[in-house]
Amino acid sequence: MYISNHELKEIKKLFYKRIGQASHGLMYSIGQIIGEDIASQLEEYNFFQKARERLKEKGILEDIVFKEEEAEVRGSMEVDDKANGKTCSILEGILVALYENYKGKKLYCEETECESKGDNRCIFQIKEEII
Numbered sequence: 001m002y003i004s005n006h007e008l009k010e011i012k013k014l015f016y017k018r019i020g021q022a023s024h025g026l027m028y029s030i031g032q033i034i035g036e037d038i039a040s041q042l043e044e045y046n047f048f049q050k051a052r053e054r055l056k057e058k059g060i061l062e063d064i065v066f067k068e069e070e071a072e073v074r075g076s077m078e079v080d081d082k083a084n085g086k087t088c089s090i091l092e093g094i095l096v097a098l099y100e101n102y103k104g105k106k107l108y109c110e111e112t113e114c115e116s117k118g119d120n121r122c123i124f125q126i127k128e129e130i131i
């Protein structure tokens with residue numbers, strides 16, 4: 001199954017309209033399901049290189065650079081020129097699941113820069129989970 005960028009935007013708009021801010025957490029959780037699924041198909045060897053290939057194949061993003069505590073993304077499927085803030089909450093969930101699987105511990109991911117608000121790429125910080 002394939003969902004177009006337009007359909008994804010409309011679905012996210014619907015969730016926001018129905019449940020407001022809570023839709024962020026829901027999108028994050030949806031991303032975690034996708035990320036877990038991708039991670040389960042990868043081996044430890046070349047983990048992030050393979051993850052990058054899978055994310056590109058799936059059309060989730062155009063390119064990604066995985067760093068120790070940060071990921072830089074170009075062309076996220078969630079970028080919306082008409083939005084006026086960060087929009088990539090599904091990708092936050094996908095990335096946290098990938099890093100958690102690789103590092104074997106609970107983490108948290110927060111997007112700090114986003115193409116949707118005019119930054120030249122989306123930046124995701126990977127942090128130790130704060131409870």
Ligand SMILES: [Zn+2]
Nearest residue numbers: 088114115122
């Ligand atoms: Zn973004």
